Amino acid sequence: MRIIKLNATNSTNTYLKQLSGKEVISDYTVVQTQFQTQGRGQMGTKWSANSGENLMFSVFKEVSFLKFDQHFCISMVTALAIIKTLKSFNVPKLSVKWPNDILSEDKKICGVLIENSIKQNKFKDSIIGVGINVNQTHFENLPKASSLRIITGRTFHFDELLIRLIEHLKQYFSLLEAQNFEAIKNEYESYLFRKNKPSTFKDKTGNMFSGFIQSVSETGNLQVRLEDAILKEYDLKEITLLY
Incomplete structure (x- = not known):
């Protein structure tokens, strides 16, 4: 697995997108940074995080095996891979606030931004951007945000988190490529925040x-x-x- 580590960049999604336009890159190529100057979230929102305190990265994945109407499967497997990773570190009370924000104890600890590339009316590849609040302990004017350190009281190592998350992402994409759509959807729905409430x-x-x-x-x-x-x-x- 290729991991490109940067001190700072405007956006890991943008960096990886530009890189894929210049050269052929393999599945699960990762761009990780200490700080994003133009971090983005869903619907054009900004993702703000302190430098060096959080895990911010993007992953490249070829997804030509998916049909157009199956695009949400990428969100589901990403959310499930993050949850499985965090559960392995004993992070409690995890849920998915639709479509793919990850919560712990009803506080947001992770955001995801997925950008798909299309060629000749078919899916080509996907760039999956992930931002996890890890060791940051203060979130100004963000009362619904938290971090792994606040919730667990522990300091986390980024490399360990990243490697384990990519392993779980590979597992869930294998399920997706084997067309286990129903199992993925059922597991995703089991974690939906405020389901049936x-x-x-x-x-x-x-x-x-x-x-x-x-x-x-x-x-x-x-x-x-x-x-x-x-x-x-x-x-x-x-x-x-x-x-």
């Missing part, structure tokens, strides 16, 4: 409403049970789950 949501117009998270669709939409047992699907642009 009364929850409050906000739609794209700012209106708030209540419902119960039931599952995700085959394409990754969130399925919410509303009043009168109506099951409605929402994509990422349509709904926000409030705590």
Whole structure:
């Protein structure tokens, strides 16, 4: 496994994307950095982390075996690989806040940004960006953020975390390539934050409403049970789950 370590970069996803445009790179090539000047999250949000205190990296994976409507499988296997890794370090009460934020004790400890490359109307490869709050202990104006150190009281070594996470990512991608979609989806749904609990949501117009998270669709939409047992699907642009 090739690991490229940088002191700083604008974004590990951007760096890896540019590298893949210049040369042929192998599966599970990793770009890791101490600091990102332009770290990004879902929907154009910024990912902010202290230099040298957190694990920030991107992984290259060839995904031409997937169909267009199976893109959410990449999110699911990534979330499951992160959870399995963190469980192996005894991080408690792990869940997935749809689509792929990882929580511990209801606090966000990890974010994921996946960018897929398409060629001739087919999936080509995927760049999976992961940011884990590891040893940072102060998050200014981020009351819902936490870190592995805050939660466990331990200091973690980045290399150990990274190697184990890539191992688990390989395991879950093997399941995906073997087309074990149902098993992956069932395991992912078992970790859904606030599944089957009364929850409050906000739609794209700012209106708030209540419902119960039931599952995700085959394409990754969130399925919410509303009043009168109506099951409605929402994509990422349509709904926000409030705590």
